[in-house]
Amino acid sequence: MNLKNKRKLAARALGVGANRIKFDPNYLEDVEDAITRADMRSLLTARTILIKSIKGTSRGRARIKHAKEKKRGKGKGSKEGKKSARQGKKELWVTKVRAYRRYLKVLKDRKEISNKVFWSLYRRIKGGQVRSLAHLRSLVEEEKRKQV
Structure with missing residues (x-):
């Protein structure tokens, strides 16, 4: 069964992107029967439709880099160049x-x-x-x- 249009409808009804919509494979018949936005919202409350969380940019590497920078000496002996540099x-x-x-x-x-x-x-x-x-x-x- 092709649920592409159902995915689009669910995305519009729930205010998220179509790629974030996930259907429970055990209840695909219920998803197929749903034809209105209200149906999609009720399926969300019934946990038949799930919304995937947003994947953000990981700050892990940035945290490691920051820790390394903090470890390095910033004292008088480590400074190079003039004060005006x-x-x-x-x-x-x-x-x-x-x-x-x-x-x-x-x-x-x-x-x-x-x-x-x-x-x-x-x-x-x-x-x-x-x-x-x-x-x-x-x-x-x-x-x-x-x-x-």
């Missing part, structure tokens, strides 16, 4: 500048510095005159002392 100079600059600007914005929102001071320091950050966050803090303190 691992993280680009521009990337480093962008992260630093963003941190400085975030800190400045917090100070301005708290009303610890005026708008004028904010923009003068903002321009100094852009010009590369600020070495670190600690240096920025000292510059802020200087500006506060100048105002008093």
